[in-house]
Amino acid sequence: MKRVVITGVGCITPIGNDVTSFWNNVKLGVSGAGKITKFDASKHKTQIACEVKNFNIENYIDKKSSKKIDLCSIYALAATEEAICDAKIDFSNINKQRCGVIYASGIGGLNSLENQLEEYYSKNDPTKFSPFYITRMISNMPAGMITIKYGLQGLSFTPVSACASSNHALICALNFIRTGQADLIIAGGTEASITASAVAGFNAMKALSTCNNNPNIASRPYDVNRDGFVIGEGAGTLILEEYEHAIKRGAHIYAELIGGGMSSDAYHITAPDPNGKGAFQAMQNALEDGNISPSEIDYINTHGTSTPAGDIPELEAIKNVFGEYYSNIFISSTKSMTGHLLGATSAVEAIACVMSIKDSIIPATINTETVDPNIPIDTRLVLGKSIQHKVGAVLSNSFGFGGHNATIILKKM
Numbered sequence: 001m002k003r004v005v006i007t008g009v010g011c012i013t014p015i016g017n018d019v020t021s022f023w024n025n026v027k028l029g030v031s032g033a034g035k036i037t038k039f040d041a042s043k044h045k046t047q048i049a050c051e052v053k054n055f056n057i058e059n060y061i062d063k064k065s066s067k068k069i070d071l072c073s074i075y076a077l078a079a080t081e082e083a084i085c086d087a088k089i090d091f092s093n094i095n096k097q098r099c100g101v102i103y104a105s106g107i108g109g110l111n112s113l114e115n116q117l118e119e120y121y122s123k124n125d126p127t128k129f130s131p132f133y134i135t136r137m138i139s140n141m142p143a144g145m146i147t148i149k150y151g152l153q154g155l156s157f158t159p160v161s162a163c164a165s166s167n168h169a170l171i172c173a174l175n176f177i178r179t180g181q182a183d184l185i186i187a188g189g190t191e192a193s194i195t196a197s198a199v200a201g202f203n204a205m206k207a208l209s210t211c212n213n214n215p216n217i218a219s220r221p222y223d224v225n226r227d228g229f230v231i232g233e234g235a236g237t238l239i240l241e242e243y244e245h246a247i248k249r250g251a252h253i254y255a256e257l258i259g260g261g262m263s264s265d266a267y268h269i270t271a272p273d274p275n276g277k278g279a280f281q282a283m284q285n286a287l288e289d290g291n292i293s294p295s296e297i298d299y300i301n302t303h304g305t306s307t308p309a310g311d312i313p314e315l316e317a318i319k320n321v322f323g324e325y326y327s328n329i330f331i332s333s334t335k336s337m338t339g340h341l342l343g344a345t346s347a348v349e350a351i352a353c354v355m356s357i358k359d360s361i362i363p364a365t366i367n368t369e370t371v372d373p374n375i376p377i378d379t380r381l382v383l384g385k386s387i388q389h390k391v392g393a394v395l396s397n398s399f400g401f402g403g404h405n406a407t408i409i410l411k412k413m
Contacts, residue, residue: 001178004258005413007251008087008239009351010079014050014232014338018082022348023355025337027386029366032338033215033230039196046208048215049194050232050339068132069145070109071192075235075344076142077149080186083237084150087251089184091150094249100154100182101143102173103237104165104189106343106400107198108139114195142190142235154182162400163303163340165189166236166347170408171260173240183245188347190235202231205270207307219340220367221304221311221333222375222383229305232339236347238354255357255410258393259290265403272310272399276317279303279397282405283321290409292393294322297329297409299362299389301349301396304333305340312374314397319376327378330389332365346398350408353394357412360390 009019014032016022025032032050041047052075057066060078091099116133120126135141140158147156155176159168166189173185202208209228211218219230246253263285265278272279287294303314311333319326334352341348352363364382371381393411400406 002180003243003256004174004177004240005243005246005256006238006254006354007241007246008083008089009254009354010082010086010237011235011348011351012052012055012075012079013234013348014052017052017055019086019351026334026352026363027361029364029385030337031216031219031366032232033218035215036194038194041199044199045203045210046199047212048209048218048230050230051194052234068135069141070112070136072105072109072190073142073145075192076103076190076237077145079188079190079235079237080146083186083239087239089239094184096151097153098183099152100176100185101146101152101156102159102169102185102187103143103146104159104169104343104347105139105142106160106162106165106191107193109137109141110193110198111195112136114197146186161404161406162402163342163345164398164400164404164406165343166345167396167398167406167408168262169347170238170257170350171262171406174257174260177240177242184239184241186237187240188235188237189344191342191344192233193342194231194233199231209306217367219306219336221306221336221365222371222381223368224370224372226306226308226311228307229335230339232341234341234348235344236351238347238350253413254354256413257408258292258411259286259409261285261289261407263405265405267403270401272313274313276313276320278403278405279314279317279399280320282407283317283395283397286395286407286409292409292411294325296393297395298391299330299356299394301353301394302331302333303397303399304335304365306335312372315375315379327380330362330380330382332363332382334363336366346396346406349396350410353396353410356394357391357410360388362387362389362391
């Protein structure tokens with residue numbers, strides 16, 4: 001099979017609206033959490049989120065066009081523009097029929113859906129619906145907008161598997177390029193769902209942190225006092241390219257995407273399997289797919305959402321997969337800084353993993369003051385500050401509601 005490499009990255013995140021800013025803040029351990037400003041959250045149990053800051057829509061799309069699409073599509077376009085520039089792609093010299101887009105979103109245009117329905121119920125007038133209501137709302141529109149902007153005529157679709165969506169996008173892209181069905185695929189994910197209904201819905205499930213008085217420390221994976229995730233937003237784009245195609249055009253290569261594993265818990269609509277069986281299988285499948293030994297993995301970017309139910313089963317699954325090598329592997333969750341970007345989260349975390357390989361830096365989990373005593377004692381958590389360490393291979397997990405599990409492995413070239 002053909003090899004697949006990453007030649008460009010771009011992102012919009014709560015801690016930086018480009019890769020340089022994002023990665024610098026990851027290294028510094030900056031929290032993106034704060035009080036919600038996108039709507040009046042005063043009546044909500046949770047009043048905090050990791051919002052994108054200082055984002056100027058008109059830097060990426062004209063004002064008239066921006067009214068036709070949801071913010072999640074605009075985030076996707078912005079992250080993709082950076083990734084394409086980073087990869088130095090000239091599409092006039094590339095066969096666009098062999099260039100695809102696989103771009104995920106867990107929820108899609110929820111903001112547009114909520115606003116339109118609010119207007120409808122206040123006026124009870126179905127003639128007032130916007131002709132762009134449906135296209136703003138549907139989850140596949142970010143992928144569609146990217147293909148339209150760049151005139152790409154290859155495969156294009158949108159995986160929707162909650163918080164595993166972006167890793168599923170990356171795995172799909174990996175396999176399409178491996179098997180010769182595409183030369184280049186723009187892959188990633190986007191989310192813009194910090195809305196009144198989303199926060200209320202997640203609150204009803206008791207999934208969100210209610211640490212309203214101190215938002216900076218609310219996302220605290222592995223802490224004994226963790227009380228739920230902090231919802232975030234943004235987008236991450238990676239340019240995946242067939243190795244020989246990248247070499248031929250003189251592209252800079254960040255890393256190789258060597259494997260992906262998927263599984264289903266078949267357990268519960270929201271809760272992870274307490275024994276971590278699905279997570280175990282996804283990681284095992286990824287190692288086998290990448291033809292890599294557990295001893296070669298240096299760092300694991302965990303799903304680590306800061307929920308009481310999720311953090312420990314994942315670590316137990318990692319311990320079961322890696323066995324005697326478990327205590328050698330550095331482990332952290334960058335969600336402690338970015339919050340949980342839902343369908344976009346694993347794309348942004350993949351970028352963190354790429355930069356970890358590039359710079360030989362392992363990001364930390366911030367905010368963990370008292371490690372949960374139920375965590376395996378030989379877990380090598382990186383806490384507080386990032387560390388300098390050679391990184392040859394990274395594994396990154398993402399798990400979604402419905403029991404969807406997706407794991408990728410990146411390797412230094």
